[in-house]
Amino acid sequence: MKIFSAAQLHEADKVTAEKHNITSLDLMERAGGQIFAWLHQRMQGAQVPIHIFCGIGNNGGDGLVLGRLLIENGYNVTIYVANFTDKRSKCFLVNYDKVKNITKKWPILMTSEADFPEIHKDDIIIDAIFGIGLNRAPEGWVKKLIQYLNKNKAFTLSIDMPSGMYANQALEDADAVITSNHTLAFQTPKFSFFLPETARFVPFFEVLDIGLDPEYIYTTEPYAQVISKPEAQQLYKPRDRFSYKGTHGHTLVVAGSYGKMGAAVLSTKASLKIGSGIVTTFIPKVGYTILQTSVPEAMVLTDDNENVLSSINYNFNPQCIAVGPGIGTSEQTVNAIKELFKRSKSPIVIDADGLNCIAEDKSLLKLIPKQSILTPHKGELERLIGTWKNDYDKIKKVKAFAKKYEVVVVIKETFTIVVFEDKLYINTSGNQALATAGSGDVLTGIIAGLVSQGYDSLLASVLGVYLHGSAGVLASKQMGYEGVIASDIIDFIPDSYIELFKQEQAPQQEKTETK
Numbered sequence: 029m030k031i032f033s034a035a036q037l038h039e040a041d042k043v044t045a046e047k048h049n050i051t052s053l054d055l056m057e058r059a060g061g062q063i064f065a066w067l068h069q070r071m072q073g074a075q076v077p078i079h080i081f082c083g084i085g086n087n088g089g090d091g092l093v094l095g096r097l098l099i100e101n102g103y104n105v106t107i108y109v110a111n112f113t114d115k116r117s118k119c120f121l122v123n124y125d126k127v128k129n130i131t132k133k134w135p136i137l138m139t140s141e142a143d144f145p146e147i148h149k150d151d152i153i154i155d156a157i158f159g160i161g162l163n164r165a166p167e168g169w170v171k172k173l174i175q176y177l178n179k180n181k182a183f184t185l186s187i188d189m190p191s192g193m194y195a196n197q198a199l200e201d202a203d204a205v206i207t208s209n210h211t212l213a214f215q216t217p218k219f220s221f222f223l224p225e226t227a228r229f230v231p232f233f234e235v236l237d238i239g240l241d242p243e244y245i246y247t248t249e250p251y252a253q254v255i256s257k258p259e260a261q262q263l264y265k266p267r268d269r270f271s272y273k274g275t276h277g278h279t280l281v282v283a284g285s286y287g288k289m290g291a292a293v294l295s296t297k298a299s300l301k302i303g304s305g306i307v308t309t310f311i312p313k314v315g316y317t318i319l320q321t322s323v324p325e326a327m328v329l330t331d332d333n334e335n336v337l338s339s340i341n342y343n344f345n346p347q348c349i350a351v352g353p354g355i356g357t358s359e360q361t362v363n364a365i366k367e368l369f370k371r372s373k374s375p376i377v378i379d380a381d382g383l384n385c386i387a388e389d390k391s392l393l394k395l396i397p398k399q400s401i402l403t404p405h406k407g408e409l410e411r412l413i414g415t416w417k418n419d420y421d422k423i424k425k426v427k428a429f430a431k432k433y434e435v436v437v438v439i440k441e442t443f444t445i446v447v448f449e450d451k452l453y454i455n456t457s458g459n460q461a462l463a464t465a466g467s468g469d470v471l472t473g474i475i476a477g478l479v480s481q482g483y484d485s486l487l488a489s490v491l492g493v494y495l496h497g498s499a500g501v502l503a504s505k506q507m508g509y510e511g512v513i514a515s516d517i518i519d520f521i522p523d524s525y526i527e528l529f530k531q532e533q534a535p536q537q538e539k540t541e542t543k
């Protein structure tokens with residue numbers, strides 16, 4: 029699914045109105061109507077008090093439409109307008125009058141803290157204060173209103189996005205954002221929903237289609253892409269019935285050191301399980317028996333050094349190399365990696381200590397083969413590109429890095445982001461079961477195994493991250509979040525492929541007897 033920026037959404041609004049001969053007011057009616065339908069379906073007329081807090085822009089206008097529809101359908105509604113300026117939007121004003129016409133009184137105007145209403149914890153709060161038009165951090169009593177609503181335990185539903193957050197810009201004041209229980213976003217999720225600093229304000233969201241111009245949606249290069257099952261399905265390359273092991277590529281895994289051979293085992297197994305035809309693993313001597321016993325399907329080459337990698341020699345052309353899990357950063361290993369980079373003609377998936385070796389000796393950077401894939405978690409990324417001011421600054425720096433060295437960067441997080449040139453792909457498939465030692469080593473093997481099978485570096489990264497997340501989720505369904513260890517993620521790789529093409533079960537119909 030495409031993610032558009034706030035500017036693109038404003039543009040889409042304009043284009044839709046022009047091309048489809050409808051007004052912004054019609055669009056607002058549609059948007060508010062969609063929120064109403066969502067609530068009505070769940071509430072079925074229940075008389076729970078609903079408090080709608082509107083700003084004075086179009087987000088507030090959506091709140092007014094919703095309020096009017098709820099009132100017309102007999103709900104118990106109070107509408108408040110946070111009147112922080114008199115520059116109300118046109119569509120807001122029209123809907124403000126419409127509310128008056130049906131209720132015979134104006135919504136309650138709020139101009140200071142003294143106007144904050146009492147809200148019971150079982151009531152419902154609708155947050156329609158700010159949407160994509162926020163252009164500075166809320167201050168003064170408006171900030172206090174946001175904090176007042178956050179302190180309340182009532183269920184909070186945000187319209188389009190939690191008020192106080194920017195769609196695609198860094199947060200200025202984390203104390204001035206609504207923490208919503210549920211967000212109903214129009215047409216597209218917003219990029220901030222997925223970033224570490226802001227995702228906590230949006231624990232759950234749904235996207236409502238408000239019918240913006242399909243051509244605009246289809247043809248416009250998005251700000252970012254969300255990868256979920258339908259997108260991942262399209263990336264899959266079917267296996268040829270007449271293939272042999274060589275067709276599916278030979279992966280070289282360079283991993284392990286004394287005490288960390290498990291990392292080599294995990295990457296090797298993952299690479300085989302994802303479908304690499306042949307895997308050879310290069311390790312220090314100490315790991316020989318461990319590797320051969322744990323993964324009989326893999327071939328093993330050993331370093332001359334007993335405990336760490338010092339010189340990486342092999343006499344074949346792998347389609348992809350995975351480097352880093354458990355190798356440490358001793359001087360001889362850094363040098364061995366340098367020589368490997370110089371020699372390799374294949375893309376390299378660089379993870380963990382492979383990245384730390386680069387951080388130790390930055391001259392390695394320009395030796396990284398083009399189209400390689402770097403898979404840092406937060407700490408590794410920081411050692412690679414330095415610190416960042418906020419999530420958006422981080423993405424900007426990663427984009428510059430990826431362009432400069434012509435590589436793909438996989439920023440590992442709860443919502444992992446794959447960065448290539450100017451493109452951003454956000455993965456949605458994982459869960460907290462993946463937060464376990466060795467999980468990253470598994471991902472390294474998966475991505476390398478996909479490159480070996482002929483996926484280009486970008487597709488291998490995007491699909492690999494998706495399948496890794498999906499395997500974790502499937503494992504957690506049987507073992508709980510806590511029970512999943514990295515080996516379980518590997519065991520569920522086959523299920524993650526099968527799940528990719530599993531039809532969603534249609535909701536069961538009640539059987540009615542006909543005699």
Ligand SMILES: NC(=O)C1=CN([C@@H]2O[C@H](COP(=O)(O)OP(=O)(O)OC[C@H]3O[C@@H](n4cnc5c(N)ncnc54)[C@H](OP(=O)(O)O)[C@@H]3O)[C@@H](O)[C@H]2O)[C@@H](O)CC1
Pocket residue numbers: 037038040041055056059083084085086087088089090112113115116117157158159160161162163164165166167170187188189214215238240
């Ligand atoms: N195509 C779509 O997606 C559709 C979108 N729709 C809806 O429109 C929403 C966007 O509406 P919008 O552009 O009117 O902006 P919105 O968020 O209501 O707020 C802007 C107002 O707030 C003000 N202001 C800003 N920051 C402030 C601050 N810190 N403190 C105080 N004031 C501040 C700013 O005034 P300023 O003082 O800057 O002049 C301005 O008046 C969108 O989220 C969705 O809900 C649907 O109706 C239909 C189709």
Ligand SMILES: Nc1ncnc2c1ncn2[C@@H]1O[C@H](COP(=O)(O)OP(=O)(O)O)[C@@H](O)[C@H]1O
Pocket residue numbers: 380405440441442443444458459460461462463464465466467468469470471
């Ligand atoms: N809460 C979470 N939700 C989704 N994915 C997660 C979560 N925590 C960790 N992950 C994923 O698990 C992997 C952990 O990798 P990493 O930190 O390198 O682990 P290790 O170094 O132990 O192998 C990454 O792919 C990351 O995106």
Ligand SMILES: [K+]
Pocket residue numbers: 087155156157158159186187188189190191
């Ligand atoms: K809002």
